[in-house]
Amino acid sequence: MTVTLSHPLQAPTGAVPAPRPALRPLPPVAVRWLLRAAFALPYVALALVASGAASTPLLGLTGNQATLERATTALDGGVVQAIGQLYPLLSGLLLRFMPFGVDGAAVLGGVAAGVLLQLLAQAMLRRGLPMRKVVAFTVALGANPLYAFVALNDLQAFLGIALFALAVVDMVRFFAWGDTQAGFRAGLALMMSTLLDPMGFVYVVIAALAAPLLDLARRGQQGIRRANVLVLVFPSAAVALSTAVLDVMVLHDPFAALRGSIDVSGERLAGLQHLFATADGLLLVAMLVAGAALALLVGRPGAIALVAALFGGIIGGYAIGLIPVAAAGNVFVTMLSVAIAILPRAGSRVTSALVVLLAVLQVPLAWAAAFQREVVVEWMHALVAVVAG
Amino acid sequence: MDARPGRGGGRVTAVGARPGAVQVVGPTVAPAAVRPDVVATGRHRGEETGWRPPHRCSVQRHVDEGWVASARIREGVLVLTSGRSDPDVLRAALTEEFGEPVVLRAASEADVRQRIAYELEEEVADLAAHGLARTNPALSARTVLSRGQQVGGVVALLVFALCLVLAPESTLAVATAVLSLGFLAGILFKFWVSMVGARFDLVEQVSAEDVAALDDDALPTYTVLVPVFREANIVHDLVRNLEVLDWPKDRLEVLVLVEAEDHETRQAVLDAAPPDWMRIVIVPPGSPQTKPRACNVGLAIAQGEYVVIYDAEDRPDPDQLKKVFVTFDRAGDDTVCVQAALSYFNADENPLTRMFTLEYSYWFDYMLAGLDARQLPIPLGGTSNHFRTDLLRELGGWDPYNVTEDADLGIRASAVGYRVAVVNSTTMEEANTSIPNFVRQRSRWIKGYMQTALVHARRPRALVAEIGIRRAAAFALLIAGTPLTFLGMLPGIVVTIATLVLPPAWTAPVFPAPVLWLCVLDFLLGNATMTYLTMMGPYKRARFDLMGWALLNPVYWVLHSVAAYKGLWQLVTRPHYWEKTEHGLTKTTA
Numbered sequence: 001m002t003v004t005l006s007h008p009l010q011a012p013t014g015a016v017p018a019p020r021p022a023l024r025p026l027p028p029v030a031v032r033w034l035l036r037a038a039f040a041l042p043y044v045a046l047a048l049v050a051s052g053a054a055s056t057p058l059l060g061l062t063g064n065q066a067t068l069e070r071a072t073t074a075l076d077g078g079v080v081q082a083i084g085q086l087y088p089l090l091s092g093l094l095l096r097f098m099p100f101g102v103d104g105a106a107v108l109g110g111v112a113a114g115v116l117l118q119l120l121a122q123a124m125l126r127r128g129l130p131m132r133k134v135v136a137f138t139v140a141l142g143a144n145p146l147y148a149f150v151a152l153n154d155l156q157a158f159l160g161i162a163l164f165a166l167a168v169v170d171m172v173r174f175f176a177w178g179d180t181q182a183g184f185r186a187g188l189a190l191m192m193s194t195l196l197d198p199m200g201f202v203y204v205v206i207a208a209l210a211a212p213l214l215d216l217a218r219r220g221q222q223g224i225r226r227a228n229v230l231v232l233v234f235p236s237a238a239v240a241l242s243t244a245v246l247d248v249m250v251l252h253d254p255f256a257a258l259r260g261s262i263d264v265s266g267e268r269l270a271g272l273q274h275l276f277a278t279a280d281g282l283l284l285v286a287m288l289v290a291g292a293a294l295a296l297l298v299g300r301p302g303a304i305a306l307v308a309a310l311f312g313g314i315i316g317g318y319a320i321g322l323i324p325v326a327a328a329g330n331v332f333v334t335m336l337s338v339a340i341a342i343l344p345r346a347g348s349r350v351t352s353a354l355v356v357l358l359a360v361l362q363v364p365l366a367w368a369a370a371f372q373r374e375v376v377v378e379w380m381h382a383l384v385a386v387v388a389g
Numbered sequence: 390m391d392a393r394p395g396r397g398g399g400r401v402t403a404v405g406a407r408p409g410a411v412q413v414v415g416p417t418v419a420p421a422a423v424r425p426d427v428v429a430t431g432r433h434r435g436e437e438t439g440w441r442p443p444h445r446c447s448v449q450r451h452v453d454e455g456w457v458a459s460a461r462i463r464e465g466v467l468v469l470t471s472g473r474s475d476p477d478v479l480r481a482a483l484t485e486e487f488g489e490p491v492v493l494r495a496a497s498e499a500d501v502r503q504r505i506a507y508e509l510e511e512e513v514a515d516l517a518a519h520g521l522a523r524t525n526p527a528l529s530a531r532t533v534l535s536r537g538q539q540v541g542g543v544v545a546l547l548v549f550a551l552c553l554v555l556a557p558e559s560t561l562a563v564a565t566a567v568l569s570l571g572f573l574a575g576i577l578f579k580f581w582v583s584m585v586g587a588r589f590d591l592v593e594q595v596s597a598e599d600v601a602a603l604d605d606d607a608l609p610t611y612t613v614l615v616p617v618f619r620e621a622n623i624v625h626d627l628v629r630n631l632e633v634l635d636w637p638k639d640r641l642e643v644l645v646l647v648e649a650e651d652h653e654t655r656q657a658v659l660d661a662a663p664p665d666w667m668r669i670v671i672v673p674p675g676s677p678q679t680k681p682r683a684c685n686v687g688l689a690i691a692q693g694e695y696v697v698i699y700d701a702e703d704r705p706d707p708d709q710l711k712k713v714f715v716t717f718d719r720a721g722d723d724t725v726c727v728q729a730a731l732s733y734f735n736a737d738e739n740p741l742t743r744m745f746t747l748e749y750s751y752w753f754d755y756m757l758a759g760l761d762a763r764q765l766p767i768p769l770g771g772t773s774n775h776f777r778t779d780l781l782r783e784l785g786g787w788d789p790y791n792v793t794e795d796a797d798l799g800i801r802a803s804a805v806g807y808r809v810a811v812v813n814s815t816t817m818e819e820a821n822t823s824i825p826n827f828v829r830q831r832s833r834w835i836k837g838y839m840q841t842a843l844v845h846a847r848r849p850r851a852l853v854a855e856i857g858i859r860r861a862a863a864f865a866l867l868i869a870g871t872p873l874t875f876l877g878m879l880p881g882i883v884v885t886i887a888t889l890v891l892p893p894a895w896t897a898p899v900f901p902a903p904v905l906w907l908c909v910l911d912f913l914l915g916n917a918t919m920t921y922l923t924m925m926g927p928y929k930r931a932r933f934d935l936m937g938w939a940l941l942n943p944v945y946w947v948l949h950s951v952a953a954y955k956g957l958w959q960l961v962t963r964p965h966y967w968e969k970t971e972h973g974l975t976k977t978t979a
Contacts, residue, residue: 180587180590180591180755180925180928181584181587181590183928184587184921185584187921218931221933222933222934223933223936224933226936227927227933230924230936230937231924234921235917238913238917239914239917241913242910242913245913246906246910249888249889249909250906
């Protein structure tokens, strides 16, 4: 038999990406961990201070408290109740079995805050961004009460956001550098975010929508974008499907987990309405505008759609109960983290200077927003009270 | 003994030929060695006279010294020599050993070696079949279960039965949980290793520039072994597939290993008019009639510093030998084997070939790269594994009793501290196009993994001492874990469906509900992980059109599970039976 072929038999060359500046090498592991520890130190110190602070009714509604209550109710009520109410699984287990409860979760959040800052700074440096820009964005993200508040008071949300931001870093490497491992890491990070935070599913959708906006290293290869999106969303979809099957088995309702997480109430909608009628709302919109401006400055107008989707997703998530009532800073932390994750090397010096300026402007913006949010103000007062003795 | 007409002048005498054995095609003896005016007597050349070489010595000695007693002629015993030994010294020594005159005839090294396989048929066959089992029985799959394993197995079964009687629910719950976790662990291990491998999919280990920089004059002899059996329908492509190999042909030795009974294939090779660097080697009849036994025959006479196995339908990248040479050159002396990737030229033929291609892509492009990067034991693929010949001989060659002799050899190499590396070169093969053929092939592979796991688990403490706990765990998860995960697939499906369909009151007496739910969840996530892993397959080769097919992986695994049960059954009933995969079924056309 003569076997003739529909394809030529050359060795595959598909994985060769378009020429692109190589990523800078990573610093030694010890250096990286020292940096993470250094970045984490102030947040862990704040968490320890906060552990001595008196609670208030409002502070009792923060994410960590809500998650702990949910997990305790679920796990103490038998197996069936656990399966029905434990979603999101990982954050529930984490809080329920965390030593020192919410205080322990705050310390863990502090550590995670340091790690995320280092990882994002590292990602910027590896892409060849100048140090001044790296410092500006790292300070903009980390040196404000909103970042600390989310990390220390809503571990579930913070880990979800952190994983989403890291997934976006890997998405960029996947698309723009043709790094297969990074793509699968991104898919797993998104899946983990869905297991930690119901907002994870919003992030997965946003990641899938953002895929067409990213530069592609392996141009001209048919079906690559579709394949990349499948890699990003499959693990989360598989988790959702598996959870649904389990819910069918146990509770005879495939959407039990979803129903347990969603809470559309008039109170929340009214809260949102009120929010956008105040300075707090204006500051939120300012963050959206800043994100859009950054996208334009770096020559990525398509990213405006991503910023808008992110903003809408978070606000929508709040509206349907995926974010606790006493939340603050989620929009700021998510949008700035993602901006850092996709920030390219700027072209001209003027553009570069404007980008740095925009980063620096985030600091007062975040502080202003922090002072507008009642729960953050209460939290800061409680901290000051502890320090003042 | 049956008499056959000789090929040369006169009637000659067969020595040692078995009844019924027909070996018409003998080695090509150098013309000088068979003069028409000589009445030659030797085996396979005519009537039986009872003549045998006057002194039988080891195959290895013949190979090392480069001579073989070929026949009796008027002047004495005709000895072919490749010139490795000083002729005068050799003549004097052999005359003394044989006790009669010796006539030396010059022949090429290849002719002498081929003649060795021919004249010392019984020794070669014995060495090929029993060499490893004799020198190191603990490493041979000739015995399926060692005494210790038999006793341990019986004790374990008795304990399990006792537990079932005393506490059926708890026993089933624990057993289910353990199997379930094992299922997930095996899959997660593969995923982790492939993720490590994914870091290197853009790395070109050996570039075209590296290959171009090689000096052809400095290249050593390379032996290509091509074991064929009942493959007359595809061997005519063999010449075309191998002649593109970029290696000096005067240092390329292709040995086509044909079973003695397989006249049709042998004739088909001859009909293809093979070039002089391609020779047919008749594999003496014997048991077990397996590919590794044929390869051992080839190994016994291989001249090359390196040796590689290809199947008859294989289409290696033209520069594969050179890339491997560079890889060996860069690797340490402890690298015994370099494995090239395998892929399929008929990937688009049907859903099965697509799934096969996806699976091979993740395995060879990611999994093996990950094992290589983490220096874990690498089970070799069926073909395109390139060896340093001396180290391969030192390892004892292939185990003819193991039906995945390649996987076994990779693990055996690791167990004695040798390394297996991978190279960025591909051999295109024919993917199985039919489900029955696929199940047959997989049942052999899975049975072979079971054999390999059992062989290397005979001395668990020694294995850990030799390769360390990390590699031993990797071996357990990969070699033992693979058949177990496939065996777990069908029961997993049954349990999942039963749980969804049957009222809980029916399943509760057998399985406690929480264990059952966790097992089902674990089963679903395990399948999802494996599907996700399969999605890695298209990336290196940019075959994104195959991506969606990865979603069918659970169905593909059902076939594996069927094959696993068939393999398990054969392990009990016919442990050394070589379930032949039929090639040449593809309808791929331009």
